Amino acid sequence: METITIAVDAIGGDHGPPVVVPAALHVLAAYPGLNLILVGDRDILLKELQGCQAAENSRLCIHHASERVEMNESPAQALRTKKDSSMRVAINLVKKGLANACVSAGNTGALMATARFVLKTLPGIDRPAIISTFPTMKGQKNMRMLDLGANVDTRAEHLFQFAVMGSVMASAVDNIQTPRVCLLNIGEEDIKGNEQVKETAVLLSRASFINYQGYIEGDQIYNGDADVIVCDGFVGNVALKTSEGVAIFIRKLIQEAFEQSFFTKLAALVALPVLKSLIKRIDPNRYNGASFIGLQGIVIKSHGGAKVKAFAHAIEEAIMQVEKNIPERICKEVEQVLRLSSQQKNSDE
Amino acid sequence: METITIAVDAIGGDHGPPVVVPAALHVLAAYPGLNLILVGDRDILLKELQGCQAAENSRLCIHHASERVEMNESPAQALRTKKDSSMRVAINLVKKGLANACVSAGNTGALMATARFVLKTLPGIDRPAIISTFPTMKGQKNMRMLDLGANVDTRAEHLFQFAVMGSVMASAVDNIQTPRVCLLNIGEEDIKGNEQVKETAVLLSRASFINYQGYIEGDQIYNGDADVIVCDGFVGNVALKTSEGVAIFIRKLIQEAFEQSFFTKLAALVALPVLKSLIKRIDPNRYNGASFIGLQGIVIKSHGGAKVKAFAHAIEEAIMQVEKNIPERICKEVEQVLRLSSQQKNSDE
Numbered sequence: 001m002e003t004i005t006i007a008v009d010a011i012g013g014d015h016g017p018p019v020v021v022p023a024a025l026h027v028l029a030a031y032p033g034l035n036l037i038l039v040g041d042r043d044i045l046l047k048e049l050q051g052c053q054a055a056e057n058s059r060l061c062i063h064h065a066s067e068r069v070e071m072n073e074s075p076a077q078a079l080r081t082k083k084d085s086s087m088r089v090a091i092n093l094v095k096k097g098l099a100n101a102c103v104s105a106g107n108t109g110a111l112m113a114t115a116r117f118v119l120k121t122l123p124g125i126d127r128p129a130i131i132s133t134f135p136t137m138k139g140q141k142n143m144r145m146l147d148l149g150a151n152v153d154t155r156a157e158h159l160f161q162f163a164v165m166g167s168v169m170a171s172a173v174d175n176i177q178t179p180r181v182c183l184l185n186i187g188e189e190d191i192k193g194n195e196q197v198k199e200t201a202v203l204l205s206r207a208s209f210i211n212y213q214g215y216i217e218g219d220q221i222y223n224g225d226a227d228v229i230v231c232d233g234f235v236g237n238v239a240l241k242t243s244e245g246v247a248i249f250i251r252k253l254i255q256e257a258f259e260q261s262f263f264t265k266l267a268a269l270v271a272l273p274v275l276k277s278l279i280k281r282i283d284p285n286r287y288n289g290a291s292f293i294g295l296q297g298i299v300i301k302s303h304g305g306a307k308v309k310a311f312a313h314a315i316e317e318a319i320m321q322v323e324k325n326i327p328e329r330i331c332k333e334v335e336q337v338l339r340l341s342s343q344q345k346n347s348d349e
Numbered sequence: 350m351e352t353i354t355i356a357v358d359a360i361g362g363d364h365g366p367p368v369v370v371p372a373a374l375h376v377l378a379a380y381p382g383l384n385l386i387l388v389g390d391r392d393i394l395l396k397e398l399q400g401c402q403a404a405e406n407s408r409l410c411i412h413h414a415s416e417r418v419e420m421n422e423s424p425a426q427a428l429r430t431k432k433d434s435s436m437r438v439a440i441n442l443v444k445k446g447l448a449n450a451c452v453s454a455g456n457t458g459a460l461m462a463t464a465r466f467v468l469k470t471l472p473g474i475d476r477p478a479i480i481s482t483f484p485t486m487k488g489q490k491n492m493r494m495l496d497l498g499a500n501v502d503t504r505a506e507h508l509f510q511f512a513v514m515g516s517v518m519a520s521a522v523d524n525i526q527t528p529r530v531c532l533l534n535i536g537e538e539d540i541k542g543n544e545q546v547k548e549t550a551v552l553l554s555r556a557s558f559i560n561y562q563g564y565i566e567g568d569q570i571y572n573g574d575a576d577v578i579v580c581d582g583f584v585g586n587v588a589l590k591t592s593e594g595v596a597i598f599i600r601k602l603i604q605e606a607f608e609q610s611f612f613t614k615l616a617a618l619v620a621l622p623v624l625k626s627l628i629k630r631i632d633p634n635r636y637n638g639a640s641f642i643g644l645q646g647i648v649i650k651s652h653g654g655a656k657v658k659a660f661a662h663a664i665e666e667a668i669m670q671v672e673k674n675i676p677e678r679i680c681k682e683v684e685q686v687l688r689l690s691s692q693q694k695n696s697d698e
Binding site for chain 1: 457458484486498501502533535536541542543544566567568569570571572580582583584586587588589590591592593594595596597598599601603606607609613615616617619620622623626
């Protein structure tokens with residue numbers, strides 16, 4: 001691959017440098033054409049690197065940033081007062097063209113507000129959204145869902161834009177010619193749902209350039225019948241986090257079930273390899289690395305509590321998006337889709 | 350137990366009589382003081398009963414109803430045109446005092462609209478809600494969540510009323526002195542969330558008679574830290590159904606994992622009893638039987654796709670609520686809470 005440079009917010013997230021630095025070194029070793037810029041307090045990062053005995057890597061550099069956005073800080077306050085935060089500086093590097101993408105496990109609201117302020121949205125997009133892939137029951141086929149929490153109190157036209165972006169992303173990245181787009185609702189029938197969803201359904205039904213397949217319910221998210229699922233950020237975030245909660249719960253039940261008696265412990269011993277691969281498959285960390293879509297630049301949001309492997313996965317997601325030139329492809333296609341949409345609107349009138 | 354009579358909508362749901370009739374007979378056999386009224390087309394029900402060879406049970410009777418509310422029928426249309434539907438007639442029996450409760454697996458929207466129209470809400474309650482119990486990671490401790498889909502586009506005062514009802518239900522049924530009430534949100538910090546949730550948080554913080562514990566996120570639903578979780582019906586329904594979807598997905602993964610090779614099949618053989626009990630524990634049907642809370646009468650909503658065991662569980666939920674005299678207790682406590690609330694409001698002013 002050609003040389004790719006990624007700016008990593010090394011201070012953000014629940015764990016900070018002890019997770020970010022090993023993850024960065026891990027990915028660096030796997031990708032020979034990769035340069036990483038660790039953004040954060042120089043002294044802390046140097047110390048962490050010395051602990052990892054890898055300070056000499058010529059493809060790794062530190063970019064000092066004196067401040068840190070706290071996980072519970074208000075986005076507005078972070079934007080106004082933390083101009084030298086690791087998060088802000090990492091995004092600035094993308095804006096200046098010094099990095100092809102940035103990755104942060106920091107405060108989601110602040111990351112979104114800062115990315116939007118610094119990078120701006122793509123033409124025709126009012127609000128960026130958070131999009132991520134979900135596993136499905138159909139083998140290796142994944143599904144993409146948005147918005148996962150960037151926006152609340154979304155209007156129908158925003159959900160419509162999310163549908164356009166999600167469809168473009170699925171076709172550009174997953175090579176699906178006409179991705180099947182569904183709207184998350186609480187019933188499949190047309191009569192159900194709230195006002196926001198009903199209005200969006202009308203907009204999507206009219207848009208011939210989107211392969212709109214109608215409503216989908218929560219229990220169908222994982223059945224593989226949709227390539228893209230669109231919803232409000234509040235609802236999407238609840239669906240995502242509830243899924244994590246259930247997976248963690250069931251993992252605990254599996255472990256408990258096999259620890260009950262001598263016999264079950266014996267069964268566990270025999271079933272261990274199967275159970276390990278199973279528990280790995282239902283690990284929420286496996287799908288870490290959500291993208292902020294709709295911005296003029298690549299910003300990957302790692303889960304705040306991500307461990308080393310999960311954070312490394314988020315960096316790899318950034319590499320993939322740079323390699324596939326996602327923002328430009330999205331920009332081009334969104335422009336075209338919006339032009340088609342306005343032509344259709346004019347011909348309807 | 351004293352004699353309890355329950356009206357069962359025998360036609361509603363995805364399966365109708367072939368599920369409802371065996372479930373009714375099963376519960377009847379287990380509860381000697383129970384009378385059941387099967388409501389629906391007499392001929393169909395007699396035929397189904399003959400197939401079950403149990404038509405002679407003196408505690409079982411059929412109440413004829415000539416119509417059926419379809420699963421995709423609009424609630425307004427069902428209410429206006431299906432006055433002799435099995436659903437409507439079953440609710441009428443409760444209204445007339447001929448049954449202590451009714452159970453239906455029919456169209457949720459129509460059941461809610463009909464129950465609300467026929468039975469009316471309790472004083473001080475604007476909208477009924479759907480409440481159900483969820484398992485938690487804390488042993489046998491369950492949690493109650495509402496609203497699970499009776500209302501969309503809810504306002505803060507409705508969510509506040511849901512909190513009051515949920516709290517009363519948890520204290521009356523689960524014998525928890527001061528149930529911990531949480532609001533489902535997309536972040537624990539005060540700055541996050543949509544307008545509806547933020548306004549509700551203000552109302553709940555002011556209400557000294559509710560043990561309000563703040564926000565809770567989707568991944569914490571199952572951790573046992575809340576006794577009652579309050580949310581909008583759209584969000585609650587997505588959380589409930591997404592949980593079912595994940596459970597079904599993981600169940601499939603477990604089965605697949607143990608079927609991959611000769612060795613894993615052998616492991617499955619050894620682990621079979623553990624796996625069976627595990628799969629049973631993550632069966633969504635296990636917690637079937639949601640209540641419509643806030644009505645002047647007991648109405649239990651079974652999952653539309655419930656099988657025999659799950660539908661029987663919904664009937665048992667109705668028996669429990671009759672035995673515990675839930676609506677009266679709720680009515681009394683809601684009145685008191687609302688009186689306290691208005692006193693507090695006056696003293697604040």
